[in-house]
Amino acid sequence: MDGHLTHTRTDWAHFQPGAGAGMTLMQAHFTAHAFERHSHPTYAVGLTHTGVQTFQCRGARHASQRGDVILFNPDEPHDGSRGTDAGFGYSMLYLEPAVLQAWRDGAAGTRVAAYFRQPLAHDPQAAQALHQALAAAAQPQERLRAEALASAALIGLLQRYGEHTGDVSDCLDAGRDRMEQARDYIATYFAEDLTVERLAQQVGLSRVHLSRAFAKRFGVPPHVYLNAVRLRQAQTALLAGQPLAQVALAAGFADQSHFNRRFKGSFGLSPGAWLAQMGPGSRPWDTYIL
CATH class of the missing domain: 2.60.120.10 (Jelly Rolls)
Known part of the structure; x- marks a missing residue:
């Protein structure tokens, strides 16, 4: 603080x-x-x-x-x-x-x-x-x-x-190329603390337009896609034998606690439990045990 x-x-x-x-x-x-x-x-x-x-x-x-x-x-x-x-x-x-x-x-x-x-x-x-x-x-x-x-x-x-009735509707089409550029940028810089402003500047849109157009194009907003990229990178690193704390930081999470929360939020179990099921020597049916 x-x-x-x-x-x-x-x-x-x-x-x-x-x-x-x-x-x-x-x-x-x-x-x-x-x-x-x-x-x-x-x-x-x-x-x-x-x-x-x-x-x-x-x-x-x-x-x-x-x-x-x-x-x-x-x-x-x-x-x-x-x-x-x-x-x-x-x-x-x-x-x-x-x-x-x-x-x-x-x-x-x-x-x-x-x-x-x-x-x-x-x-x-x-x-x-x-x-x-x-x-x-x-x-x-x-x-x-x-x-x-x-x-x-x-x-x-x-x-x-608000002081008068508001209207929230579909955003204007921002174009496939812009959205793919934003998606690729997230996939490249996932380990950094990305901001909406930084992404919006990359594709020449306002911050809220970028967020809504991205969600319209890919079905999820940029922050949800970022979390998925980070978790995918973390899973690959875990299977390669890297320590949990090192994996958390390299994937862009603030610490191991942050990594655990976001991993469990997406997969329903902790990174360590997932690795025990998916890593070398795990039994096929282990992946169904939470």
């Missing part, structure tokens, strides 16, 4: 850069601390994880409970404090206006409002999408995935809770 602020044993806040330029992630828990009335020059979109967070915004008092989504527009005044003695824990994603503006792209089919019409939403589906984006933002070597999930979550929130 790049920042660490402590007030008491139960009050803490961590800040770190987000998936790309203009994005910052905050994770915090407060019991004693109360925010004075303030505003941010950025969008601030958050998710309450525990407890109750109360705040004054737009002339009304709001209470954000577990699973609720907080939606602050740039320069929108608000405060914040605990709603119960237990305090509250939450995550917040701060986005420069230019980031969100880039995600509102007619060519990409994301014609949504520029501002939120309300500061709080109880929406389990939107909360789950935002939770996945926030979790990815906190994971090293996942910037491609983190921005893709963040843009999808924010576009969905603006579509539902």
Whole structure:
């Protein structure tokens, strides 16, 4: 974490850069601390994880409970404090206006409002999408995935809770050559912490257009394809006898724990268990034992 602020044993806040330029992630828990009335020059979109967070915004008092989504527009005044003695824990994603503006792209089919019409939403589906984006933002070597999930979550929130009805439709055809170029670039630089911006620059598209056009062409977004390439490289290295920790880093994962999570998420078992079944000396029926 790049920042660490402590007030008491139960009050803490961590800040770190987000998936790309203009994005910052905050994770915090407060019991004693109360925010004075303030505003941010950025969008601030958050998710309450525990407890109750109360705040004054737009002339009304709001209470954000577990699973609720907080939606602050740039320069929108608000405060914040605990709603119960237990305090509250939450995550917040701060986005420069230019980031969100880039995600509102007619060519990409994301014609949504520029501002939120309300500061709080109880929406389990939107909360789950935002939770996945926030979790990815906190994971090293996942910037491609983190921005893709963040843009999808924010576009969905603006579509539902924007100042006017949003329209998310198919993107314009970006051409087969561009998409194959992006796919080949991922296959070449899979070990690096690729970003949507880097891929988009390679093919001359906006970031959100690249992501949506890639998914339309290949059936999965770029970050899912990247994960598949990394796992394929890792399987080859494991079968060649390379150590697990070395395989994890060479394939582009942050560490062995990160590698284990993504491997099990795709194959249903750990890399070590897979190797025991597929490596030299394994029995044919072992591959069916989880």
